[in-house]
Amino acid sequence: MTQEPLLHIRDLVLDIKVFEGTVHVLNGINLALHRGVVMGIVGETGCGKTLTGLSASRLVATPPGHYPRGEIWFDGQNLMALPEAEMLKLRGRRISMIFQDPATNLNPVFRISEQMVDVALHVAEVAGDPALLGRFLSSAGRRQAARRRAIELLEHVGIADATRRIDGYPHEFSGGMRQRVLIAMALLGRPQLLIADEPTTALDVSVQAQILNLLDALQRRLKLTYLFISHDLGVIRYICDRVALIYRGKIVEEDSTERVFTAPREEYTRNLLAAMPIPDPDLSPFRS
Secondary structure, three states: OOOOOOEEEEEEEEEEEEOOEEEEEEEEEEEEEOOOOEEEEEOOOOOOHHHHHHHHOOOOOOOOEEEEEEEEEEOOEEHHHOOHHHHHHHEOOOEEEEOOOHHHHOOOOOOHHHHHHHHHHHHHHHOOOHHHOOOOOOHHHHHHHHHHHHHHHHHHOOOOOHHHHOOOOHHHOOHHHHHHHHHHHHOOOOOOEEEEEOOOOOOOHHHHHHHHHHHHHHHHHHOOEEEEEEOOHHHHHHHOOEEEEEEOOEEEEEEEHHHHHHOOOOHHHHHHHHOOOOOOHHHOOOOO
16 A cells, blocks of 8 residues: 655645736646655746745745645645644644755844744644643743753754853854754754755855755654755755756656656756756866
8 A cells, every 4th residue: 555645735836926916936736745755846046946845834925925726735634724823733843944044044132042942842832742842841841841852952963062052142153053053943843844945055065065964864863754945956866865846836857866867858857957067177277
């Protein structure tokens, strides 16, 4: 018997009203993501990658967004039919998101400890799952449990001396360390699905490699399911099991990473792969 996908997007259409009229952003997205799989979404700027990820957790504001048709099934529930109060119980707890730029997603005036503890308490309270932090604890006890959980996750993502560093401010962390904090924050609710929206774009190449290795190790250790959004084909090929290519708001090709990169079926996929720069040693200014 075939296992049902953890996330199944069916014929999803998204329009956004702007001053000049209506923009058709997503034009019938169909995507099935199974448990434990890393699915990459790739395409050129403006193709609808990020809005597909935001739609999967119902984070697109409506209005100005409007979904004329489509369904988003997550673990047997149609998210499009859920009221916002029920979505609040899912976000952060069962579906979590890592955003692109840690500099704009961490509040510079609050310590890391305050931000992580508040997120942990919010997820436990809204999700109605006190077991996340321990049952029958006082308010002070829950804050202490949330802090212990935050320190544990900071250690998991490779931040040394987390017990001390957790009380630092975001500006006291490097870009790579801030991204590790965002990853730890996304894991506070023990989610089933993690949506990563270009989590390495703002980092230099060496730090990018560290974050990718970290995400890969976390996925294997915690048996997470990823929806990994990127415009970087090299990143997608490294970390993803399957790839979906979006063009003008529609998936034009979806298959295993190996097959897409070695034997693409669609002309758009072939053109996109052909646009990747290939280093030519004969053209290097450092050749002898």
